[in-house]
Amino acid sequence: MEPSQANEDTPTSETNSATEADAFSSGRTRRDPVGWTMWSLAAIIAVSGVFMASIALGRSDSSSVTAAGGSNNASGTPATQPATAAGASIDFQATPAADWTPYDPTLKPADGATEHKLTMHATEKVLEIAPGVTQEMWTFDDKVPGPTLRGNVGDLFTITLVNDGKLAHSIDLHASKVAWNVEMKSINPGESIVYQFKAKLAGAFMYHCGTAPALHHIGNGMYGAIIIDPPVLAPVDHEYLLVQSEIYTGPEGQPGDLTKMMAQAPDAVVFNGYVSQYKFHPIRVEPNERVRVWVVDAGPSENSSFHIVGTIFDTVFKEGSYTLQPDARQGGSQALDLQPAQGGFVEFSFDAAGLYPIVTHKFANVGKGALGLFQAGEVAAAGTPTH
Numbered sequence: 001m002e003p004s005q006a007n008e009d010t011p012t013s014e015t016n017s018a019t020e021a022d023a024f025s026s027g028r029t030r031r032d033p034v035g036w037t038m039w040s041l042a043a044i045i046a047v048s049g050v051f052m053a054s055i056a057l058g059r060s061d062s063s064s065v066t067a068a069g070g071s072n073n074a075s076g077t078p079a080t081q082p083a084t085a086a087g088a089s090i091d092f093q094a095t096p097a098a099d100w101t102p103y104d105p106t107l108k109p110a111d112g113a114t115e116h117k118l119t120m121h122a123t124e125k126v127l128e129i130a131p132g133v134t135q136e137m138w139t140f141d142d143k144v145p146g147p148t149l150r151g152n153v154g155d156l157f158t159i160t161l162v163n164d165g166k167l168a169h170s171i172d173l174h175a176s177k178v179a180w181n182v183e184m185k186s187i188n189p190g191e192s193i194v195y196q197f198k199a200k201l202a203g204a205f206m207y208h209c210g211t212a213p214a215l216h217h218i219g220n221g222m223y224g225a226i227i228i229d230p231p232v233l234a235p236v237d238h239e240y241l242l243v244q245s246e247i248y249t250g251p252e253g254q255p256g257d258l259t260k261m262m263a264q265a266p267d268a269v270v271f272n273g274y275v276s277q278y279k280f281h282p283i284r285v286e287p288n289e290r291v292r293v294w295v296v297d298a299g300p301s302e303n304s305s306f307h308i309v310g311t312i313f314d315t316v317f318k319e320g321s322y323t324l325q326p327d328a329r330q331g332g333s334q335a336l337d338l339q340p341a342q343g344g345f346v347e348f349s350f351d352a353a354g355l356y357p358i359v360t361h362k363f364a365n366v367g368k369g370a371l372g373l374f375q376a377g378e379v380a381a382a383g384t385p386t387h
């Protein structure tokens with residue numbers, strides 16, 4: 001049996017005008033909020049970057065890959081050189097086309113199987129990453145993030161990776177304890193590899209391509225999430241998964257710019273691979289329903305202070321452990337703080353009908369696309385936010 005994956009059958013927007021937004025609704029009647037205006041915040045922060053040798057670990061984009069998983073290119077220099085142009089420009093006030101479909105954030109429960117077999121395909125595919133902007137993304141199964149895996153402690157996962165692309169690729173599942181030079185080997189186009197592991201510990205883990213430079217492969221879309229449920233997991237009404245990452249644009253329709261990645265100068269910071277997509281298509285729930293949101297920071301370089309405006313988290317699970325649960329302490333949390341390659345979840349409810357912004361409280365990144373909305377119940381016209 002295959003591991004549970006995020007549902008790909010997403011609803012199609014009924015309208016995508018500048019003043020209307022559709023909502024994930026699970027079959028409910030919807031009324032679209034109007035009058036919503038996105039924040040205009042800080043511009044791109046360019047930081048002098050340092051290329052870390054530990055990222056490469058000897059693997060390369062070169063078409064010649066050693067049997068041990070290393071590279072014939074000892075310097076780790078990518079065979080595909082970083083883009084030299086300024087890159088495609090993102091208009092953060094633009095809206096998607098009428099036929100645009102968002103990435104469904106719904107997280108299916110673990111299916112109860114103790115063995116999960118899945119074939120994944122490494123590809124290079126031109127995808128829209130913001131309204132009217134496309135990039136050649138390096139992907140697992142033609143989407144960013146890649147398919148979501150989910151199971152329980154003790155489950156056996158057998159992943160077959162098939163390289164259908166034109167570059168060398170690999171996979172590194174952070175939920176596993178395996179030898180880097182065996183199951184994380186880079187494979188050439190047309191090759192495949194089997195990656196098997198037993199889930200020994202719970203957590204919200206990322207997986208990614210580890211072919212050198214891993215910075216380029218992760219920064220260009222080769223990442224996803226694997227959820228290993230903790231033994232104690234309370235029932236909730238809704239579960240969602242949001243993966244935060246950065247976009248470093250190359251020229252239109254081309255791969256992301258490695259030079260920008262090395263300088264830690266992202267053009268956008270996003271949830272689930274697309275600029276502000278849940279602003280255009282809010283996630284629909286009802287007041288007083290119990291909601292769990294799993295969050296993984298895929299980076300490759302930015303941290304996250306995950307926050308939902310208008311509510312308080314009463315449960316926080318971070319890096320394999322509960323840090324807050326409803327009890328006599330009556331504690332509340334404002335944000336889930338994550339560094340790249342960290343994950344966890346928060347639980348909460350909304351006391352009243354309305355719109356509730358999803359952000360990273362590192363506000364310089366909100367205006368660069370790290371923005372969405374929860375819609376609780378029926379919502380009338382909304383004013384401009386003051387944040």
